[in-house]
Amino acid sequence: MELLSTPHSIEINNITCDSFRISWAMDVGDLDRVTHYFIDLNKKENKNSNKFKHRDVPTKLVAKAVALPMTVRGHWFLSPRTEYSVAVQTAIKQSDGEYLVSGWSETVEFCTGDYAKEHLAQLQEKAELIAGRMLRFSVFYRNHTKEYFQHVRMHSGNIMKPYLKDNSGSHGSPTSGMLHGIFFSCNTEFNTGQPPQDSPYGRYRFQIAAQRFFGPNTNLYFADFYCMYTAYHYVILVLAPKGSPGDRFCQERLPQLDISCNKFLTCCVEDGELVYRHAQDVILEIIYTEPVDLSLGVLGEISGHQLMSLSTADAKKDPSCKTCNISVGR
Ligand SMILES: [Zn+2]
Numbered sequence: 001m002e003l004l005s006t007p008h009s010i011e012i013n014n015i016t017c018d019s020f021r022i023s024w025a026m027d028v029g030d031l032d033r034v035t036h037y038f039i040d041l042n043k044k045e046n047k048n049s050n051k052f053k054h055r056d057v058p059t060k061l062v063a064k065a066v067a068l069p070m071t072v073r074g075h076w077f078l079s080p081r082t083e084y085s086v087a088v089q090t091a092i093k094q095s096d097g098e099y100l101v102s103g104w105s106e107t108v109e110f111c112t113g114d115y116a117k118e119h120l121a122q123l124q125e126k127a128e129l130i131a132g133r134m135l136r137f138s139v140f141y142r143n144h145t146k147e148y149f150q151h152v153r154m155h156s157g158n159i160m161k162p163y164l165k166d167n168s169g170s171h172g173s174p175t176s177g178m179l180h181g182i183f184f185s186c187n188t189e190f191n192t193g194q195p196p197q198d199s200p201y202g203r204y205r206f207q208i209a210a211q212r213f214f215g216p217n218t219n220l221y222f223a224d225f226y227c228m229y230t231a232y233h234y235v236i237l238v239l240a241p242k243g244s245p246g247d248r249f250c251q252e253r254l255p256q257l258d259i260s261c262n263k264f265l266t267c268c269v270e271d272g273e274l275v276y277r278h279a280q281d282v283i284l285e286i287i288y289t290e291p292v293d294l295s296l297g298v299l300g301e302i303s304g305h306q307l308m309s310l311s312t313a314d315a316k317k318d319p320s321c322k323t324c325n326i327s328v329g330r
Pocket residue numbers: 226227228233318321322323324325
């Protein structure tokens with residue numbers, strides 16, 4: 001039997017967080033003879049990769065020959081926002097079960113996409129299952145070190161400026177490394193109705209009335225749901241003034257929540273007043289997308305401890321947790 005031609009001119013498109021479409025060229029004479037494709041897919045080494053994650057197996061996929069382009073799909077070997085290299089080989093399965101193979105094609109590289117809105121909507125549904133009852137609150141707060149607030153006062157015109165979100169949370173969140181904002185909390189203690197006195201982020205707390213950030217002219221988005229190998233689950237939400245750059249960013253990428261009716265954070269008019277509530281059973285982290293002037297709130301020192309273990313700075317998501325993972329790329 002003649003040798004098979006080596007596939008070439010690989011093209012990859014329609015890339016999502018857990019699929020891609022691939023095609024290549026081969027000699028016309030081989031089209032009818034080829035019975036199988038071998039696709040060698042390898043993750044490019046990433047120094048920021050999750051060290052807790054199971055080791056990724058280099059994947060040689062065997063597929064029955066179909067018309068090209070073909071779609072390769074699978075969250076068990078494709079992670080979101082990850083660089084891969086791919087090469088293909090064609091083969092004819094012979095009567096003795098052995099394969100007659102072509103040479104390997106050139107290697108091409110591509111990067112998978114982030115979670116699409118539909119995947120985030122699945123995460124949102126999972127988060128809704130454990131959000132719990134709603135408790136009233138009246139302030140957003142942000143804990144940090146004394147040095148941070150000194151710097152804001154002395155060198156930043158008293159303004160806390162939005163900064164680029166780190167890679168904490170779900171791998172594949174479209175906000176990581178893309179959205180500018182400032183993290184705030186709003187959880188209260190169920191017995192006091194007040195913010196807790198402990199914080200992972202520092203002994204100084206800036207507190208601001210909820211209506212400064214959140215009202216009828218604010219859009220609210222669901223951004224992420226994850227845990228970090230403990231019992232605590234985090235829900236990340238974004239608050240953006242309607243029409244602001246942050247709002248436009250989120251509108252394209254994140255599921256929007258009804259501000260007066262959702263399971264996480266609400267703002268309702270009751271007896272002519274704005275009333276705020278947060279979900280009790282998840283830790284909410286609110287990204288506010290605009291600069292914040294310290295003079296609009298109150299800065300003080302907390303009496304509690306700095307619980308470092310609850311920090312979500314560069315937090316790595318537990319990919320094995322059934323509560324907060326969906327069946328697409330992890
Ligand atoms: Zn979890």
